[in-house]
Amino acid sequence: MRGDKEVIKKVTPMEIATYAASRYCTNGMTVFVGVGLSLLPAQLAQKTMSPDITIVYEGGSIGATPIGRVPWGIDDTVIQANAECETDVVTTLGCMAQGGRVDLTYLGAAQCDRYGNLNTTVRGHDFMRPAVRLPGSGGAHDLAVGSKNFLVIMNHRADRIVDRVDYRTSPGFCEGGRSRWKVWHMTGGGPAAVITDLAVLKPNPVNFELEIAEVHPFTTTEEVKKNTGYDIKVRPDVRETDLPGAEEIGIIREELDITGDFTGWKKLFKK
Amino acid sequence: MTTKIISLSDAVKRYVKDRMMIAGGGFPMARQITVFCKEILRQKKAGTIQVNDLFWVEPGVGFGGSLLVAEGLIDSIISTFASHERSGLSKITRDSLEKGMPRKIKWEDETNLTLNMKIMAGALNVPFIPANSGVWGDIRTTQLWDGKLPYRKNILMEDPYGSGKKVALLQALCPDLTVVHVQMADAHGNGIILGSIYYDYWFGRCGRDILLIADHIVDTNICRRFPNLVAIPGPMVSGVIPWYLGAWPTNSPGIYGQDLEHMGFFIKACNDRNNLREYLDRYVYSWEGYDDYVRLIGPDKVKILEADPARVLADPLREGILPDGKVRELLAEAKTEKTEER
Numbered sequence: 001m002r003g004d005k006e007v008i009k010k011v012t013p014m015e016i017a018t019y020a021a022s023r024y025c026t027n028g029m030t031v032f033v034g035v036g037l038s039l040l041p042a043q044l045a046q047k048t049m050s051p052d053i054t055i056v057y058e059g060g061s062i063g064a065t066p067i068g069r070v071p072w073g074i075d076d077t078v079i080q081a082n083a084e085c086e087t088d089v090v091t092t093l094g095c096m097a098q099g100g101r102v103d104l105t106y107l108g109a110a111q112c113d114r115y116g117n118l119n120t121t122v123r124g125h126d127f128m129r130p131a132v133r134l135p136g137s138g139g140a141h142d143l144a145v146g147s148k149n150f151l152v153i154m155n156h157r158a159d160r161i162v163d164r165v166d167y168r169t170s171p172g173f174c175e176g177g178r179s180r181w182k183v184w185h186m187t188g189g190g191p192a193a194v195i196t197d198l199a200v201l202k203p204n205p206v207n208f209e210l211e212i213a214e215v216h217p218f219t220t221t222e223e224v225k226k227n228t229g230y231d232i233k234v235r236p237d238v239r240e241t242d243l244p245g246a247e248e249i250g251i252i253r254e255e256l257d258i259t260g261d262f263t264g265w266k267k268l269f270k271k
Numbered sequence: 272m273t274t275k276i277i278s279l280s281d282a283v284k285r286y287v288k289d290r291m292m293i294a295g296g297g298f299p300m301a302r303q304i305t306v307f308c309k310e311i312l313r314q315k316k317a318g319t320i321q322v323n324d325l326f327w328v329e330p331g332v333g334f335g336g337s338l339l340v341a342e343g344l345i346d347s348i349i350s351t352f353a354s355h356e357r358s359g360l361s362k363i364t365r366d367s368l369e370k371g372m373p374r375k376i377k378w379e380d381e382t383n384l385t386l387n388m389k390i391m392a393g394a395l396n397v398p399f400i401p402a403n404s405g406v407w408g409d410i411r412t413t414q415l416w417d418g419k420l421p422y423r424k425n426i427l428m429e430d431p432y433g434s435g436k437k438v439a440l441l442q443a444l445c446p447d448l449t450v451v452h453v454q455m456a457d458a459h460g461n462g463i464i465l466g467s468i469y470y471d472y473w474f475g476r477c478g479r480d481i482l483l484i485a486d487h488i489v490d491t492n493i494c495r496r497f498p499n500l501v502a503i504p505g506p507m508v509s510g511v512i513p514w515y516l517g518a519w520p521t522n523s524p525g526i527y528g529q530d531l532e533h534m535g536f537f538i539k540a541c542n543d544r545n546n547l548r549e550y551l552d553r554y555v556y557s558w559e560g561y562d563d564y565v566r567l568i569g570p571d572k573v574k575i576l577e578a579d580p581a582r583v584l585a586d587p588l589r590e591g592i593l594p595d596g597k598v599r600e601l602l603a604e605a606k607t608e609k610t611e612e613r
Binding site: 035036057058059060061067068069072073074075076077078079080081082086087088089090093094098117121127128129130131132133134135136137138139140141142145146167168169170171174184185186187 | 298299300301330331350351352353354356357360364365368369380381382383384385387388391403404405406407408409410414435436437465466467468469470471472473522524528529531579580581583584
């Protein structure tokens with residue numbers, strides 16, 4: 001199936017990213033879910049290979065198992081209709097994430113730098129007169145500090161995967177090397193991977209700079225490099241990203257992203 | 272015991288003053304104090320209160336806060352999130368920050384944990400609280416500190432007990448007025464919250480005055496039967512405002528769901544100043560009293576919102592809900608008491 005031209009034409013880049021991100025969830029994990037695109041992978045994992053995960057939403061829902069429809073956000077009532085526990089933000093972000101009880105977190109970002117530090121606050125260099133105002137941190141900073149690991153899901157453009165972010169909202173590996181732990185005393189492990197619509201980037205084990213580890217089947221390492229804002233290295237063992245199977249595609253389109261807002265799958269059927 | 276029930280218009284008249292720091296509970300699409308924000312705008316227009324420069328604290332500047340920003344009543348905001356989530360980024364907030372329209376607001380970015388912990392420190396009456404968040408990054412530096420506002424940040428400290436760990440010292444925050452929307456409250460001010468609590472556990476314990484807006488007023492016996500559901504203790508609370516659908520178009524789990532259709536309509540209206548003006552005229556200024564407010568939402572829409580998957584959360588408590596007639600009696604009682612006080 002890998003590299004099969006017919007299959008590639010029938011899958012969108014964000015579906016590949018969602019599937020790749022979902023595979024980091026394993027049974028028994030406590031998984032924290034953010035807004036937007038990061039809503040999808042944990043739910044996909046729960047419906048396929050890891051039904052036994054506990055999903056946490058920062059507002060206070062723990063063990064949420066929505067029935068009837070897919071939540072459109074972290075404070076949708078459908079999350080609260082069938083949760084195991086309802087508590088507050090200090091418990092989820094503080095006691096759970098920073099207390100070391102969250103195994104994996106999904107985060108979105110507008111910009112990501114070479115060390116996986118994220119910007120979700122402003123574009124442009126003048127905070128007081130931003131070129132574009134973005135939503136802000138929400139709980140992302142707190143999760144990036146404390147979660148055992150986190151995954152970033154975002155679009156891959158030269159002005160998004162950059163050397164320096166316009167505003168440092170959430171910490172990745174800070175200034176590189178072991179600075180995250182040695183200088184800033186953070187408890188969590190930092191980004192396990194940055195999954196984009198073109199590639200999967202993973203940190204170098206020594207200097208913690210993001211490198212190209214996987215490339216989605218429809219593109220090339222050259223293309224990925226061209227769309228990256230810094231001189232990104234390619235891992236010697238770089239490989240093609242696995243494609244989702246018919247089951248996963250079916251769940252994404254028929255259950256999780258029915259409108260196609262997140263993954264854009266409906267565009268495949270437009271002539 | 273005297274009742275803490277107070278009408279919406281009396282509460283705004285009595286508690287809202289210019290240059291106040293006001294905190295609003297909920298989350299971008301949940302339990303927002305929308306009707307309270309509307310009432311501030313309405314009374315400002317009617318001339319019953321004089322407010323021009325509010326200091327607004329809200330976890331996510333969603334629907335209610337946006338209306339105040341749109342009418343230029345807010346001077347500074349402390350928040351963590353400027354978006355209506357799935358419904359999109361807040362155009363009103365963006366215009367204000369990017370273009371200074373209708374006025375430039377001062378914006379302070381916090382994270383959900385740091386803001387909540389600042390409120391926690393305020394509630395505990397300690398001057399600061401140490402945290403793991405806010406040690407690294409640009410959230411450390413403040414935009415509001417101008418020598419006049421006592422808003423400080425960026426103080427780190429190594430553990431004085433010798434672990435070597437570095438923490439941020441977050442300055443306590445105590446609003447002049449905190450308003451939280453709850454599903455149910457009794458006349459003593461005991462607030463029952465169903466579903467996620469967000470910031471409201473600590474919001475309900477911090478503020479010179481704390482007001483609740485309740486979808487339903489319940490018999491105190493319900494609090495006695497389910498005392499662990501009372502998230503906000505009565506003695507913390509100064510007033511309880513009965514207003515069914517007070518959080519609309521955001522949700523109030525157990526009572527009604529979010530009105531995404533209306534949110535979409537609102538977001539679209541925000542893209543154009545004329546449409547926004549029309550929206551405000553209709554949904555903020557045109558109605559008079561509770562019945563009118565519900566008529567504007569539409570009885571059919573109300574039925575749809577009430578048929579929400581989370582409605583089951585409130586089922587065990589529903590028998591304790593006081594009927595409308597009884598609530599009106601309580602309101603009338605409150606009115607005479609207040610007049611006698613004066």
